[in-house]
Amino acid sequence: MEDRLALGDRYFSSRLLTGTGKFASNSLIGPMLAASGSQIITVALRRVDPKAPPQDNILSHIPDTVTLLPNTSGARTAKEAVRIAHIAREAGCGDFIKIEVITDMQYLLPDNHETLKATEILAKEGFIVLPYVMPDITISRRLYDAGAAAVMPLGSPIGSNLGLEMKPMIQRIIETSKLPVIVDAGIGRPSQAAEAMEMGADAVLVNTAIATARDTAIAGRAFAMAVTAGRMAYHAGMAGHSNRARASSPLTGFLRE
């Protein structure tokens, strides 16, 4: 059976989601998508300008075969996120929406409470809602009840490249979530993306690390390979690890003597 990522009623063979922000030029986005095979790309509605000439219009750099994931960057409240989602839909960006409600500009940390409220509203309106949240078990359950299509816990703050600082919390979400878990933000190296996938994450979203690399296409390809490798390792059921060499039964061996 093919191992595909299911979001709403859609299926994807790539488990690497990418972004459009921070590129030195929008013309790098197409080659990055081709090299990485990423099938979902997020774009901040605040950056979309249908009136702009093609080279400055982000949307004109994304092939039709790639699914647009507009995000609500800039929203401070659920109400603003909902409004941005509506504008995105009217602008022809499709039914996917990544909810970003950020009230801490210093670390760009999401406001789970407002995010949940926006999810409840937009899921009812038929959007395929992907909420970006602080890793929290309770919020992940409530997002399921609210009709989200996935939960997107952050690995570490946006742009930090710190990797899975939230690892134990994300692990717990993966163990309990009925929704696909997409680790978003803070993944700075392919090895960190592989680590998230080995843990059982369903996908990862990587933007800064790819967009600010010297060669964005090769970076995209490297992340795609890491995601695939991590997914394979997860399916292979790798044994756990220990920091020490261990005798086979140091405590109970005497029973066999």
Next chain:
Amino acid sequence: MSFLTLANQYQSFDFKTYFNSIRPEDVQKTLDRGAGGLKRLETRDLLTLLSPAAEDFLEPMAQTARELTCRHFGQIISLYAPLYISDYCSNHCTYCGFNALTAFPRTRLTMEEINREARAIADTGIRHILVLTGEAPAKTPLSYLEAACRVMARYFSSIALEIFPMTQSDYQVLHRAGADSLTVYQEVYDQAVYKEVHPKGPKADYAFRLLTPERGAAAGFRAVNIGTLFGLGNPKAEAFMAGIHARYLEQAFPHVEISLSLPRMTRAGGAIAPKHLLPDKGFVQTMLAWRLFMPRLGITVSTRESAAFRDRIIHLGATRYSAGSRTDVGGYAVHTTDTTAQFEVTDTRTVAEVADMIRNNGYQPVFKDWEIF
């Protein structure tokens, strides 16, 4: 606690002695802590990075600043243009060309003229506008500014205001009319100098001006841009005060994007000669120190700076440039002859030329980074 309490604490601080006490090894320690942006730099680190000793560390500071800016903002420079709609002013700022005592024919644009100016600017691709006036509420009352915002909203995705300090409730009216950002410079944080250069008029009230960014943030603006006018006070002390003002706002209003500008006086424009010139090296040191102190801080650079200098400092932490600017009222479309400008534009390139320069430096010019909703 408002920022006034903090500002008052530093009025008697002996900046000169403190700055001179900082040794190269102190700078190295701060740089080691600031590398990678993993540890938060404290107030004393900002003093260290602005000190004379840090002048020998500009290259490592620049490397860190570039990396932090790239990681948090990407290889991107956002563009905006200023639009002066009135040069009536009742203030007596001794350093300003719009000073009430300077005799020149004053202008206030009609809504129809604002519309023409806005269209001319929008035609260049600019989507973020900064609206400016002098301080003359009798000539440019709230209703006038509100109407101007509504005209602007037809053409732009973001409307920033650089007008006279207002009350929170007046700002709320303009916020509802479409304005989303506020720019206000303290001009000079040193209270003695402030008093000297603002002898009369509403601006003589130091505290009311100092707390303007707080009233704006409380009124709902999503972004607040502050700064000091280099040339009036001791530049290192002023850079420090502006830096801790930005940090204060970031803490007090975590949902607001905070930016700093570095306007600097170059020569006497019919007014007083600057007491303290900020040389290019000092400009760069200030920018770098601010970036290391606040990795997510917006840093705005206007066309007061020369084309050659602006081309270089793209890599040093700047995040926003003005382009194609006219600083005279009606300068884009309404008037064909030269009128009095608030300050001289040094980088006279067109928007397209500035955008090309940004691309040639390996950065993306971003015209639209907001949506009025």
